[in-house]
Amino acid sequence: MSEHAVVKVKDETGADVTPKSVEIVIGTTSHAFADVAGQGLSLDLAGLAGGEAKLVLTLPDHPALPFSLKLSGTTAKAVGFDGTSPLCCTLSKQTATDGAAGTRTLFVFAFAMTKKHTEIVLAAGWDYHGGADNTLYAKTWRDDLWAGTTYATGTKTTIGKLITPTTVVTLFDFKSGNRTRYIKGSTDWHRMDKVLQGAVATYTAGGETDAALQKRYADDSISIVHVYGYIQDLGVAAPASLLRFDIFSHAWVGGPIMINTWEGSAYSSTTSRDPSDKDGRSKDFASMARVADFKKAFGAGAVAKMWGCQATTDNRTIVRAAARAKDKAAKMKISYAGKDYDISADEIANAVRTKILPGTYMKALATAAGITMYGAPPGMGANLRAVGSRNYMYVDQSTYALEYKWYADALGLKPDVTGYFAYEP
Numbered sequence: 427m428s429e430h431a432v433v434k435v436k437d438e439t440g441a442d443v444t445p446k447s448v449e450i451v452i453g454t455t456s457h458a459f460a461d462v463a464g465q466g467l468s469l470d471l472a473g474l475a476g477g478e479a480k481l482v483l484t485l486p487d488h489p490a491l492p493f494s495l496k497l498s499g500t501t502a503k504a505v506g507f508d509g510t511s512p513l514c515c516t517l518s519k520q521t522a523t524d525g526a527a528g529t530r531t532l533f534v535f536a537f538a539m540t541k542k543h544t545e546i547v548l549a550a551g552w553d554y555h556g557g558a559d560n561t562l563y564a565k566t567w568r569d570d571l572w573a574g575t576t577y578a579t580g581t582k583t584t585i586g587k588l589i590t591p592t593t594v595v596t597l598f599d600f601k602s603g604n605r606t607r608y609i610k611g612s613t614d615w616h617r618m619d620k621v622l623q624g625a626v627a628t629y630t631a632g633g634e635t636d637a638a639l640q641k642r643y644a645d646d647s648i649s650i651v652h653v654y655g656y657i658q659d660l661g662v663a664a665p666a667s668l669l670r671f672d673i674f675s676h677a678w679v680g681g682p683i684m685i686n687t688w689e690g691s692a693y694s695s696t697t698s699r700d701p702s703d704k705d706g707r708s709k710d711f712a713s714m715a716r717v718a719d720f721k722k723a724f725g726a727g728a729v730a731k732m733w734g735c736q737a738t739t740d741n742r743t744i745v746r747a748a749a750r751a752k753d754k755a756a757k758m759k760i761s762y763a764g765k766d767y768d769i770s771a772d773e774i775a776n777a778v779r780t781k782i783l784p785g786t787y788m789k790a791l792a793t794a795a796g797i798t799m800y801g802a803p804p805g806m807g808a809n810l811r812a813v814g815s816r817n818y819m820y821v822d823q824s825t826y827a828l829e830y831k832w833y834a835d836a837l838g839l840k841p842d843v844t845g846y847f848a849y850e851p
Contacts, residue, residue, distance in 0.1 A: 428530050429471040429503040433459060435485065435537045443485060443539065450495065451480040465522070465532070471503040478508060480619065481535065488543040489663040491594070492607070492619045505533045510611030513591035514538055543664040544593045544725075546571065549653050551675025551684040551734075552601040552628055558810060561599050562817040563674040563733065568595050569816075571670070572610060577813040578820060578844050588669055594618070596656065600675070600684045600704075603627040603648040605656065623648040628685055642704070643687045649704040650684055658716040661723035668723040670730065673706075674819060677734030679741065679804055681706035681787035708787040711794035721795050730791060730799040731846065733819040735807040741782060742805030742829065748774040749832035775836040778804065788849035800846040803833055821845025 431450065435443040448459040448467050452475055459467040476499060480492040493515070494508035506517060520532040548568065550560035570576040574587030589595065595608045595615070603626070607618040625646040632638025660668055676683040685704045693700040697713040711717055740762045747760055751771035760767050760774075769777075783789060788801035802808055806826045811818045823830055823845050833839040839847055 428528070429505075430465070430468045430530055430532050431459070431471060431481075431505055432466055432468045432532050432534045433481070433483065433537070434466055434534065435483070435539055437539060437541045443541075446484045446486060447482075448484070449482050450474065451482055451492075452477070452497075456482075468532075471497070471505060471533075474503065476503075479505075483537065485539060485543075487541070487664055488539075489660060491609075493609075494617055494619070507616065510613045510616050512609045512611055512616040514609065538591075540590070540592045543667040544590065544669055545660060545664070545667050546589065546593060546595045546669055547598075547653070547657060547660075547671045548595065549598040549650070549671075549673045549675070549682070549684070550600060551673070551682060552630065553676070554634065554683075554686045555676075556633075559601075560674045561597065561601070563810075563819055564597055564672065566816045566818060567672060567674075568597075568608070568615075576818075577816050578811075578818045580811060580813065583843070593669070598623070598648065598653050598656075600648050601628060601630060605648075605652065623652040634686075639686070639688075642685055643702045647704065648685075650682070650706040650710070651699070654710070654714065654720060655716075657723045658719040661716075661719040661721070665722045666725040669725055669728055671724075671728075672730065673732045673734070675732075675734050677732055677736065677787075677802070677808075679736050679738050679782070679786050680708050681710070682732055682734060706787055708785060708790045711790050714794065717794055724795050724797050728795075728797050730788075730795065730797060732788060732799070732801040733808060733846075734802070736786070736802040736804050737807030738805060741778075744769075744774050745778070745805050745829050745832055747771070748836065749828050771836075779837055783849070786849060788847075792849045792851045796851050798851070799849045800842060801849060802845070803829065803839070803841070803847050805829060806845070818844075 433448045435445055437443050450457045457469055459469045462468045476497045479495040479497050481495050482490050482492045484490045496506055496508040498504050514537055516536045518534045520534055522530045522532055548564040550564045553560055572589040576583050576585050591610050597606050603622050604620050605623050606620045608615040609618055628647050629641045629645055673682045683705050687704045689703050690700045697709050699713055744760055748771035754771040757768045757770050760769050782804050788799040792799040802821050806821050808819045809822050811820055841847055
């Protein structure tokens with residue numbers, strides 16, 4: 427008796443789909459499926475080593491999709507999913523008899539896939555202060571987008587159920603340095619793959635000493651550039667498939683702080699990125715070589731969100747001063763970025779509108795991708811909230827009531843339910 431793996435794919439209409447390729451990958455060795463008459467795409471398992479493997483399915487208008495397998499046995503080979511089975515696939519064991527060919531055991535993988543690929547990308551910065559595990563906020567948001575409900579406001583709220591059984595959720599974890607892809611499983615999530623970004627994991631020892639900071643800067647480890655590159659590749663393989671891009675990290679007006687590196691002086695006055703810098707910068711999209719591919723990845727109605735702070739003290743100072751001014755045209759003395767100014771509340775409003783908001787990371791990404799990106803209002807910090815086992819970031823609208831009123835009255839800007847502004851392209 428021989429053992430074969432068989433793959434069958436249907437789309438959401440029930441029509442058969444012909445994959446571009448199917449293979450089982452063990453280590454660096456690929457074993458391609460062949461079209462066998464009467465059996466479909468199949469692979470003889472004889473000779474394959476037991477252990478962990480990947481079933482890699484490539485469909486039209488999709489990126490290559492890996493699924494984690496476990497191969498067991500020696501002469502009587504068996505194959506199944508490693509961990510929870512993905513909801514998009516039913517695995518059955520069947521027996522077939524074909525005259526001279528004898529009896530075969532068939533492990534049939536029946537996939538139900540959508541014609542169009544969909545994906546969510548999440549990036550969790552390393553909390554270099556050591557207090558928070560930002561992957562918890564990313565995974566909570568993933569679970570909420572599957573459930574269609576969230577407790578981000580502190581109470582249960584209905585949101586769009588954005589994740590389906592075929593939606594891939596890709597998580598970049600800047601603490602471990604790994605990019606991990608998930609798809610919904612029959613219980614919990616099926617881990618599709620986990621790949622280290624760069625040559626080494628993020629160096630998390632040494633605190634914020636000069637030596638530790640220099641090592642993180644110099645190491646070939648995970649960078650925001652890896653996230654950009656993944657989105658760009660997605661734009662080529664599956665245009666208009668990215669539904670959301672969410673970043674959970676420390677942040678400032680200039681961008682997300684993924685592991686707290688810096689920009690070398692040779693790059694600070696240019697549009698080019700410092701190749702050793704791992705954090706996001708508002709100028710990234712001006713120098714991005716594949717910005718067209720980046721934009722192509724995002725689908726119609728896609729959004730992005732930076733859940734961290736914009737708690738720049740100077741920005742909060744000028745907003746509060748403008749909000750308290752009784753005469754909006756009268757000059758007042760304000761210190762900003764180490765300089766003193768005679769400026770009116772009306773002039774502050776104009777500066778926020780024409781300089782500060784357009785200079786944010788959110789505005790730059792929104793313009794590059796042609797989507798709306800949400801982020802904290804300039805001058806406001808993000809808080810952390812736990813609701814049972816769920817973990818959220820939000821901006822406390824009661825803490826910043828004066829600032830929110832001024833933004834609404836002076837600029838017509840109002841936050842979403844979690845306290846973040848929409849930055850439009």
